[in-house]
Amino acid sequence: MYQYDKHDQAMVDQRVSQYRDQTRRFLAGELTEEQFRPLRLMNGLYVQIHAPMLRVAIPYGLMSSTQVRKVADVSRRYDKGYVHFTTRTNFQLNWPTLESVPDILAELASVQMHAIQSSGNCIRNTTSDQLAGVNAGEIEDPRPWCEIIRQWSTFHPEFAYLPRKFKIAVIGSEEDRAATRVHDIGLHLVKNHEGEVGFEVLVGGGLGRTPILGQTIRPFLEKKDLLSYLEAILRVYNRLGRRDNKYKARIKITVREHGINHIRELVEAEWVQIREQLLLDDKEIDRVKQYFTEPAYEADASSDDSFETVLAAEPEFARWVKQNVVDHKVAGYKVAYISLKAPDVPPGDVSAEQLDVVADLADEFSLGEVRASHNQNLLLGDVKQSDLYALWLRLQTEGLATANINTMTDMICCPGLDFCGLANATSIPLATEINERFSDLDYLYDLGDIKIKISGCMNGCAHQSVGHIGILGVDKKGEEWYQFTLGGSSEADAAIGQRLGRAIPKDQVVDTVSTLLDVFKENRHEDELFLATVRRIGVDPFKERVYANN
Amino acid sequence: MQIIKDREIVEDNWLHLDDDAELAASNITVSIARWQEQHETLSHYEGGLGLRLTGEDPLEEIVPDLDKFSLIVLNFPAFTDGRCYSFARLLRDRYAYKGEIRAQGDILHDQLFYMTQCGINSFEMANANRLIDAMPAFDDFSESYQTTVLKPEPLYRRR
Numbered sequence: 035m036y037q038y039d040k041h042d043q044a045m046v047d048q049r050v051s052q053y054r055d056q057t058r059r060f061l062a063g064e065l066t067e068e069q070f071r072p073l074r075l076m077n078g079l080y081v082q083i084h085a086p087m088l089r090v091a092i093p094y095g096l097m098s099s100t101q102v103r104k105v106a107d108v109s110r111r112y113d114k115g116y117v118h119f120t121t122r123t124n125f126q127l128n129w130p131t132l133e134s135v136p137d138i139l140a141e142l143a144s145v146q147m148h149a150i151q152s153s154g155n156c157i158r159n160t161t162s163d164q165l166a167g168v169n170a171g172e173i174e175d176p177r178p179w180c181e182i183i184r185q186w187s188t189f190h191p192e193f194a195y196l197p198r199k200f201k202i203a204v205i206g207s208e209e210d211r212a213a214t215r216v217h218d219i220g221l222h223l224v225k226n227h228e229g230e231v232g233f234e235v236l237v238g239g240g241l242g243r244t245p246i247l248g249q250t251i252r253p254f255l256e257k258k259d260l261l262s263y264l265e266a267i268l269r270v271y272n273r274l275g276r277r278d279n280k281y282k283a284r285i286k287i288t289v290r291e292h293g294i295n296h297i298r299e300l301v302e303a304e305w306v307q308i309r310e311q312l313l314l315d316d317k318e319i320d321r322v323k324q325y326f327t328e329p330a331y332e333a334d335a336s337s338d339d340s341f342e343t344v345l346a347a348e349p350e351f352a353r354w355v356k357q358n359v360v361d362h363k364v365a366g367y368k369v370a371y372i373s374l375k376a377p378d379v380p381p382g383d384v385s386a387e388q389l390d391v392v393a394d395l396a397d398e399f400s401l402g403e404v405r406a407s408h409n410q411n412l413l414l415g416d417v418k419q420s421d422l423y424a425l426w427l428r429l430q431t432e433g434l435a436t437a438n439i440n441t442m443t444d445m446i447c448c449p450g451l452d453f454c455g456l457a458n459a460t461s462i463p464l465a466t467e468i469n470e471r472f473s474d475l476d477y478l479y480d481l482g483d484i485k486i487k488i489s490g491c492m493n494g495c496a497h498q499s500v501g502h503i504g505i506l507g508v509d510k511k512g513e514e515w516y517q518f519t520l521g522g523s524s525e526a527d528a529a530i531g532q533r534l535g536r537a538i539p540k541d542q543v544v545d546t547v548s549t550l551l552d553v554f555k556e557n558r559h560e561d562e563l564f565l566a567t568v569r570r571i572g573v574d575p576f577k578e579r580v581y582a583n584n
Numbered sequence: 585m586q587i588i589k590d591r592e593i594v595e596d597n598w599l600h601l602d603d604d605a606e607l608a609a610s611n612i613t614v615s616i617a618r619w620q621e622q623h624e625t626l627s628h629y630e631g632g633l634g635l636r637l638t639g640e641d642p643l644e645e646i647v648p649d650l651d652k653f654s655l656i657v658l659n660f661p662a663f664t665d666g667r668c669y670s671f672a673r674l675l676r677d678r679y680a681y682k683g684e685i686r687a688q689g690d691i692l693h694d695q696l697f698y699m700t701q702c703g704i705n706s707f708e709m710a711n712a713n714r715l716i717d718a719m720p721a722f723d724d725f726s727e728s729y730q731t732t733v734l735k736p737e738p739l740y741r742r743r
Binding site for chain 2: 277
């Protein structure tokens with residue numbers, strides 16, 4: 035993975051000093067709350083219901099075991115000994131004090147981590163595919179490009195005060211595991227007719243109260259032009275994006291109001307002017323790529339036959355492998371998901387002790403690296419199949435072997451009214467209730483892939499609009515009600531979910547999920563997946579059943 | 585009043601003229617509306633002439649006139665309004681404007697570094713009590729990754 039040189043380290047260290055002074059000025063009354071707010075946000079610090087919340091960037095979801103240990107350490111010393119992983123592969127501390135944040139940032143800087151631009155109206159952490167570099171179908175590893183974008187976007191002097199937040203995601207395979215179509219900019223590494231690899235550039239996707247899918251602004255961009263093209267899009271957006279209404283300030287609205295063709299004309303006209311200044315030379319591309327070269331995989335890893343033997347002998351292990359382990363591009367290696375969706379834990383939460391174990395397991399079994407996914411789980415990307423059983427045994431003792439990846443209990447769920455100052459309704463208690471009701475794993479496996487996403491308000495942090503089943507909390511005269519949508523997806527077949535009907539009271543939410551599943555099972559063709567059934571039969575059969583009794 | 589110009593605290597010698605105010609014998613700045621309306625008269629003005637722009641203004645329309653102005657004032661109605669950062673870069677990088685570019689309005693210490701990188705070289709800070717306290721902010725960072733007005737080559741060419 036990428037290692038800071040003296041320049042990278044100096045910038046992160048200087049950022050800590052700068053923020054230490056900003057915090058001091060705020061505490062001394064030299065900065066008003068209003069003046070301090072954007073400054074703390076650009077260092078990841080929100081002020082929530084109970085306490086400040088600090089969001090720390092994990093660039094494109096990749097961490098070393100050293101970094102994971104530091105995260106655990108920081109959460110013990112400055113927080114309550116657990117952290118929360120987010121849908122943009124960041125992690126959050128829910129209970130730090132405002133005064134301690136400069137110290138936390140200094141600790142993180144010592145292991146090349148930061149909270150720079152993890153919030154605020156600026157370019158946020160660039161995200162990617164959790165299977166980057168290890169999946170067989172990949173056109174090219176997107177991570178060097180993410181790092182190049184990370185550096186370009188960090189402290190970009192022109193784009194620190196954009197109309198609204200700005201998120202970029204990059205993928206290198208046709209499957210979209212990074213929700214690129216709901217990002218402000220989605221970048222897909224693609225091959226053109228001549229066999230050259232470049233980027234398809236999408237713009238104007240986003241969720242929140244106006245969910246919109248991104249559109250292609252350029253079908254093929256040469257790699258050397260990446261930064262100039264991004265800069266052109268950002269400059270057009272910085273000048274044109276609305277500043278009169280924060281709900282209409284995202285680039286998705288700019289694109290919708292002006293039309294993709296007009297935006298394309300503006301961007302291309304701008305790009306022509308700056309293209310030469312920002313050419314990426316091969317030297318720089320190679321410099322970054324050398325940090326992501328393939329490790330020395332053992333050539334005889336696939337000659338192991340112990341894996342098949344244990345699979346046959348240990349049904350519980352086999353179940354975990356079936357659900358949580360995916361193929362690696364190198365024979366004899368596997369990718370293991372560590373589910374952070376245990377039934378008794380809020381989705382995405384993990385304790386400091388568990389993180390220490392994950393770091394140890396990464397060192398022992400997976401070349402010392404840990405990955406975070408958009409779905410709020412962790413992964414070990416390079417595990418020899420002969421090590422999987424030992425890995426699973428250890429995960430099991432730590433409560434980290436929940437075999438539910440991609441099942442309906444692998445939910446995305448925002449912190450909701452329990453923690454968040456914006457929420458209208460709770461979401462974690464619903465996740466808990468769904469877990470209690472649907473605890474039979476065989477039932478879950480039979481249902482197949484179902485993505486449930488629960489947000490406690492319109493801001494849609496859990497991406498409910500693109501959930502196969504989306505559940506959105508709304509406030510009705512002080513009571514919590516929930517609006518269902520069906521058929522959404524954030525993957526290559528991206529779509530915004532359709533509304534099921536009027537909102538449903540809290541005590542009927544889980545019954546409603548159950549009813550939806552009944553309708554699915556009755557209409558399902560053999561092993562058809564939930565999303566396919568919904569798309570085939572439409573929302574009406576679900577609607578009729580759910581609202582039949584009232 | 586005092587401003588910061590080229591990293592020094594100096595006395596300001598410009599008058600920002602309202603659109604209905606009479607021309608005064610000094611260095612004056614005018615709004616883009618007044619410039620476009622009184623183009624002829626103002627072109628022959630004897631004192632120093634400056635132009636005030638906000639993020640709403642059509643920057644490209646005044647490009648042919650840039651050599652008339654020794655000062656361009658970019659207004660920041662709120663420090664969260666970042667449009668004029670792009671204006672500053674365009675003025676320097678694309679339109680080769682060599683005069684003074686001044687940021688005016690809601691500016692805090694914390695924006696000075698970025699503004700300087702974008703080519704702004706003077707600061708009229710409405711909310712700063714003590715300009716001297718703002719001076720260290722010019723050196724918040726020793727390096728930038730990007731191409732900037734100060735360093736036209738990106739860091740990756742200098743590593």
